[in-house]
Each structure stands twice: as C-alpha cells, then as structure tokens.
Amino acid sequence: MEAIMQGFEVALAPINLLYVLLGVTVGMIIGVLPGLGPAPTIALMLPLTYALSPETAIIMLAGIYYGSMYGGTITSVLLRIPGEAASVVTAIDGYEMAKRGRAGQALGISAIGSFIGGTIAIIGLTLFAPWLAQVALGFGPAEYAVLAFFGLLLACYVGSGTFARAFIAVCIGLLLATVGQDPISGGTRFTGGQIELYSGFDLVVIAIGLFGIGEVIYNLERDSGLTARIHTKFRDLFPSRSDLRRSAGPIGRGSLLGFVIGALPGGGGMVSSLASYAVEKRVSKNRDEFGKGAIEGVAGPETANNASSTSAFIPLLTLGIPSNAVLALIFGALLLQGITPGPRLVSENPEVFWGVIASMYIGNLMLLMMSLPLVGLFAQLLRVRMSILAPIALMLSLIGAYSINNSITDVWLVIGFGVVGYTLRKIGLEPGPIVLGFVLGTILETSFRQALLTSNGDMSIFLARPFSASLLVLVLAVGSLSVWKSSKRLRQKRRAERTSVNPSRPHEKDHV
C-alpha cells in the first residue's frame, strides 16, 4: 500500500489541502443553491484550472462534485426541493421528517451516511482501481469502442427525459467532436475554411456556452420564486440512538449499492439513490413509514449517492471513460493539463491518480466536519435569489470564456453555444449528454475506425473478443428495452387521449 501513502503525501500538501477545502465548500454551496449544479460550476472553473498543477486541479474539481452531493440534501430536507438530481429521493422522507421537527436528525444522518458511504467507496476505489487499470491495459480498440458506446447508451437510459432525446443530444455532441482535424487521416472536417476551427471546438467553450449561458437564459423564462415553506426549526442535530440503529443496515447496503452502480459507465447518483430507496422499502420492517418520514428512506439513498459519486471516478481514472457530464468535464480538465486519462494513468501519473484518491478521504472528512455545524448557515444561503445569482454566473461565464485564450472570438462562440443550448432546451434536449458525447466522440470514433482497420473491415471483431461481445449483448438489451419502453409509453398515452376525448362514451374505457 505504498502507493496510497504516496497519494497521502500529495493530498496533505498545504496547497492541496487548501484546494480540497475550497472545492468541497464551493460544492456544498452550489449544492444548496438551486439552479446551479456541479456541471456548470466545474465548467466555469475550467479556465481557472490552467494555473494549477494537474493533481491540485482535479482534487478541487472532485471536491466540488462530491461536495455538491452533500449540499443538495439540505434543500431536499428543508424545502422539498432537490438541490441536485441525486437528492430527489431524499426530498420524500427527508421533508416529512422536517415537517415533524426532525430536520436535524435527517440532515445529521445524511451527513453520517454520506461520510461512511464515501469512505467505503474510496476504500473500494483504492483496492479495485489499480486492478482494473491492469486489466484495461489489455483492451484493444474494439473494447474501447464498445465500452464508450455502452457508457453513452446507459447514460441516456438513466438520464432525465426520454431515451430518444438524450441520444439525439449525444449525437449532437458526437458531431461537434468531428469538427476540426480527423484524428486518423489528419485532414480537416467541417471547418468551412475557418482557421480557428482547425483544432476543433474547445470543450471549455462548449461547456461554458451550454451550461453557463444557455441554462441562465433558459431560466429567464421560468418563474424563479421559491415560495415553499422552510422548516428550519430543529433542536437536535444529532440522530437518536434508535435512529442510528435503524440506519445501520440502510447505510451498509447503500454503500455497496452506490459503489457498484457508480462504477458502471453511465451510472450515477440518481440511479443509486433510487435503487437504495427501493431496496430499503422492500427489506424494512417499518415499511409503512416510508413516505411519511422513515429515517431509512434518507440514510440509505444519501449513503448510496455519495458512494456512487466517488466510485464514478473508477471508469474515468482507470479506463479514461467518463460516465456522466460532470466527469466528462473533469476529463476535459485533465486533457487541458496534457494528461490523457486511461489505464496508463496509474503508472505514468501516480501523483494524480493516488493524490486524487487520497484527497477524497480528506475531502470526505472535511465535509462531515463542516456539514453538521454549518447547516444553519447553509440554510440561510437559500435566501439568495436567482435574479442575483444568474447575472453573476453569467458574467463569470463571459469573462471566463475570454480568459481561456485571451480571445474575443471565444466569447462570441460561448454566446453562440448559449443560444444553441437554449434552443435545444426548448425541444427538450439537455446539455449534459451533449457534453458527454463531445468528450467521448473522439475516443469512440478513433477506436471504432482503428478496430475496423485492424480487422480489415470485418465488423465481427466487435463480437470476437469476449469482453466486447458481452458488452454488446448488454448494449442491445438496454437499447431494445428502452425502445420498447418508449413505444409502450406512447401507445398508452394515445390510448388515454382517445378515451378522454370521448367522455360521453364511458363504455369505451372497458376496452382499454
């Protein structure tokens, strides 16, 4: 375990301690603030990471990511408004607990569960990741192509909105990635003669444009009033002994569930918390309390989502495949530093690999220490209005865009992407999958073409190697399942519309 000790040496360096503290604090704050998530924040901070060393940059960005998971819980419990997608489930029982004056216990058990889940996941990461990197060294282009494709598919399947929409967004990202130099033949594609486009679009520009600007102008159409009642009266912050006893099982199960789901490309916080809630409801003796303030309904999901946000780093650090938009941005940050994440990261940049992992232990501990005493303070943050936050974020986007290359063109591009992002949002396409598609586009295309070149045009290469074959089967299974589901949903909707259109013919309902 000498490697992890080296990692701690890196993580305990004063500058890295400072940045992990900064990261988790910023993460918690944006997790609390509705409307500002880890993806836009990390996108905005990308220009700032140029000045940092690779391990410091990733330590901070990772801190923002898992910190925001903690923060999202606070709004879920106090306002029934999930600060993050992953806290949706907590809003159910957590808010009920708050209504009964038990907000403190809900927040307390979330903090404890998250810490335990995160720590277990980090231990798992420490043990599992190097082994996986070793295995992945044997992967050829065919495996990578299928793996990247599987990741995209799964991310679309579990994302919000319909599968078709998410996949369209991914395709847009993939197409954007083709602009510029062809990675294999070297010629230029789709540049329209513009010199600036020869090296393709900048991830930072796309990310800031879609998230920073696009989301802000999209939200202008929305009513940003927060009129829900805040239940901030809580006496004890600490869960009672019986609370702890009841939560022990959910926390244990949540950690394992979160770790496994998070490690899959495409898996994420929301899926793991939903899965944990479902499991806990099924195994609990206090099943009827679920939905009315069962502490298991908070402890399990919160543990799971924090565990999964940690294990989500496994595919990124060992395979070089990010499983969601946030990790795609962190992947981008590594690329900016000249590091290509992949199986060789462990051996070539151990200070990054182990430094980031070690720093997660520290960050997790900091979150626990901060979240309990500072909950009251964070609750006050909820008073900040969107009308103030939005222009601040917007300005940061514009200036940040300029600072990438000291170029006004980038600011124009960012505004352009902002408008594109807004337009796509209007038809229900989200920015996250676009970014994920963009980041994975080059890997996917290169692997695909290399595989074909190696096999001399034989498509069966994707089936020949056992790993890619089994993944392909899974891909087909997931793909057909989602197609079947969407068409079933459409059929049901059409049927429902037909019956509701003919209210004077009640007997028609019997046929449905």
Added chain:
Amino acid sequence: MVASAVFKLVLLTVGLLAMAGGWQLGLGTLQEPGPGLWPAMVAAVLAALTVFLLLNERHSEVEGLTPRSWKVAVAVATLVVFVFGLAYLGLILPTVLLLVFWFRWLGDEPWPLSLLLGTIFASAYYVLFAVLLGVPFPPDLVLGLFGANNT
C-alpha cells in the same frame, strides 16, 4: 406549438447536411474507413431520431415561445452589446453596465442594490481575472480615466 416543430426541423436539416458533408468527405470502405464515415453514421442516427420525434410527439406538449421569451431576446442582445463593449471599452465598464441591467431590468431588483452589487462584482471579477490571474484585457476606459492603463 409551431416553434418547437420548427426547431426540430432545423435539427433535422442539420443532420441531413452533416450526412451530405460526411459523404462528400469520403465514406471509404469498411476496410479503410474514410473521414466521412463516422460523421455520416452519427448524422444518420440523429436525423432518424429527429424524424421519430417529429412524428411521434405532440408538439403542444413541448414548449414553445412563452410570454416571457422576450426576456431571452433582450438578454442575448445585452450579451452581444457586452462583447463589443469588452473589445472597445475594456472590462470594467461593460461589466458594471451588464450586471446592473440584469439585476434591475431582468431581475426586478431595486436600484441601490443593483448598483451596489454591480460595482462590487465587477471589481471582484477584475481582481480575480486581471490581477490574480493576469489575463490581459483590452485597454480599459475606466482605468484609463484614472491614468492606470496596464496593457
């Protein structure tokens, strides 16, 4: 709503154009995939899915232009003005103006708060980017007035 159908049609056109572009770049063969093969494949999937969306979804379900959409047009206009301002007037003045405009008119915040926050944050951005990070901005009007132009 018509607007959403139009947006989808635009997306479809983009997909079809990309397919054509890919074909033009050269599809190559499966043995030797050309530069256009992958873009054409992706564009084909995109076009197919967009057609699926167009045919299967009721456009009234998805959003169209709402009464508040004018705010978006105004917002984008202010951003365009800002970029010109940045190029010719430097960082500080356009930032203050944009922030104050957004706080006051798009956010309905009171004048004093808008002005205060606008000035505070413009200064904060200046300190963060120009001073701490050393980003060279175009010559600044405001700083020039104080005789402190640092380009």
